[in-house]
Amino acid sequence: xxxxxxxxxxxxxxxxxxxxxxxxxxxxxxxxxxxxxxxxxxxxxxxxxxxxxxxxxxxxxxxxxxxxxxxxxxxxxxxxxxxxxxxxxxxxxxxxxxxxxxxxxxxxxxxxxxxxxxxxxxxxxxxxxxxxxxxxxxxxxxxxxxxxxxxxxxxxxxxxxxxxxxxxxxxxxxxxxxxxxxxxxxxxxxxxxxxxxxxxxxxxxxxxxxxxxxxxxxxxxxxxxxxxxxxxxxxxxxxxxxxxxxxxxxxxxxxxxxxxxxxxxxxxxxxxxxxxxxxxxxxxxxxxxxxxxxxxxxxxxxxxxx
Amino acid sequence: xxxxxxxxxxxxxxxxxxxxxxxxxxxxxxxxxxxxxxxxxxxxxxxxxxxxxxxxxxxxxxxxxxxxxxxxxxxxxxxxxxxxxxxxxxxxxxxxxxxxxxxxxxxxxxxxxxxxxxxxxxxxxxxxxxxxxxxxxxxxxxxxxxxxxxxxxxxxxxxxxxxxxxxxxxxxxxxxxxxxxxxxxxxxxxxxxxxxxxxxxxxxxxxxxxxxxxxxxxx
Numbered sequence: 001x002x003x004x005x006x007x008x009x010x011x012x013x014x015x016x017x018x019x020x021x022x023x024x025x026x027x028x029x030x031x032x033x034x035x036x037x038x039x040x041x042x043x044x045x046x047x048x049x050x051x052x053x054x055x056x057x058x059x060x061x062x063x064x065x066x067x068x069x070x071x072x073x074x075x076x077x078x079x080x081x082x083x084x085x086x087x088x089x090x091x092x093x094x095x096x097x098x099x100x101x102x103x104x105x106x107x108x109x110x111x112x113x114x115x116x117x118x119x120x121x122x123x124x125x126x127x128x129x130x131x132x133x134x135x136x137x138x139x140x141x142x143x144x145x146x147x148x149x150x151x152x153x154x155x156x157x158x159x160x161x162x163x164x165x166x167x168x169x170x171x172x173x174x175x176x177x178x179x180x181x182x183x184x185x186x187x188x189x190x191x192x193x194x195x196x197x198x199x200x201x202x203x204x205x206x207x208x209x210x211x212x213x214x215x216x217x218x219x220x221x222x223x224x225x226x227x228x229x230x231x232x233x234x235x236x237x238x239x240x241x242x243x244x245x246x247x248x249x250x251x252x253x254x255x256x257x258x259x260x261x262x263x264x265x266x267x268x269x270x271x272x273x274x275x276x277x278x279x280x281x282x283x284x285x286x287x288x289x290x291x292x293x294x295x296x297x298x299x300x301x302x303x304x305x306x
Numbered sequence: 307x308x309x310x311x312x313x314x315x316x317x318x319x320x321x322x323x324x325x326x327x328x329x330x331x332x333x334x335x336x337x338x339x340x341x342x343x344x345x346x347x348x349x350x351x352x353x354x355x356x357x358x359x360x361x362x363x364x365x366x367x368x369x370x371x372x373x374x375x376x377x378x379x380x381x382x383x384x385x386x387x388x389x390x391x392x393x394x395x396x397x398x399x400x401x402x403x404x405x406x407x408x409x410x411x412x413x414x415x416x417x418x419x420x421x422x423x424x425x426x427x428x429x430x431x432x433x434x435x436x437x438x439x440x441x442x443x444x445x446x447x448x449x450x451x452x453x454x455x456x457x458x459x460x461x462x463x464x465x466x467x468x469x470x471x472x473x474x475x476x477x478x479x480x481x482x483x484x485x486x487x488x489x490x491x492x493x494x495x496x497x498x499x500x501x502x503x504x505x506x507x508x509x510x511x512x513x514x515x516x517x518x519x520x521x522x523x524x525x
Binding site for chain 2: 006212
């Protein structure tokens, strides 16, 4: 405990003494954490959206124009008896046309020239949460598609899979970039700590010669990196939060409209803790790298000869 | 206290800093180690502090075989040694008191005990009234007295001094030597490396003279 107390006190003194150089380290770590944090913020929100879409899975059963009411009844019975349908809605050909004209107003004039309504009647089905994970949804879709009176079933989950793959690619690339920046930050911390180390070389020599344990000799430098890393990560989180608040103020309502009312959310506390811990770890690694030879110079290994 | 037998320190290309050194310093003794520059005085002190290892022979200090000490054992051993540098090596950003408490602090002595002992040694060198000042406020002689106080704060059994008067005028040099004699009078073994023959004559203690790494005279 005395070694930790000593290390933290000396680290604070050193940070105060070399405020300019320490600021450089803090900024370097903050930049790395901002990159990683922004990436996590975007991908985490995107994952929430995907999860929401996945849990609210739907499919459409398009009916043939000549489908009889008995055939439609058989389709609806099959859906109801499946046990995974949360709700269904019949959309007639006329309703489908109206919906198209409403949702695609700029194309509505195209429908004026139709002799016949080209839009098929359909049954829109909402699935219960989790029903697509165990393959029951796929089974139902295949079964319904084979029923008489069914023209087509649209259950297109491929884009969600593509979106998920894209998300993982973006996250992977971002993690690589963040790792490179973290390495650069650690090197910056090491360089700054080394400056302090040079300034305190007499102190270190005395510590070595009075038999101070390595924890006392190297501890202050590791603690210095640790504090720089923590400060950098906290700074990054504050800047990320400000950026997030501004973005939400500007585009929050648009995003919510696109995402069925799902609002943008800042990183959860556990991820913030991980980011601060990561920043501290990077800083400590830089400090340790700078001080790795300290305390060895005056502690020679036994020689072979007598 | 110090037993060296056939002690040698060789560097590359067959250059010897010390060669077949055999000497003995008893507990409670005050000994000068002298000789011209390059005679091996500082090398011997470095061996005593285990900053370097001898390449041959044996060196036993206060019961510790310095040829075989592990890192942890070196730390323990050094806690019983005080040292005084020619250039004082006081830490300019710390007060006089902090320069002294620093030594027990970094080996884990409780704060109250650090301050009590630091004040005792400061009083002993007569500079307790300057404890809140900084090294830059002190004269060379005063800085060396602080350096001696720092060497004594952990109650060492052996004090090593490497040219402790090298940066001081003759009057101050004698004053520092008198202080070291008082340290010795308290039972602490003192080994002083110096090339100042006049000072040795004035203090008048046993002297080991080295030249080119060998003992040439014991007086």
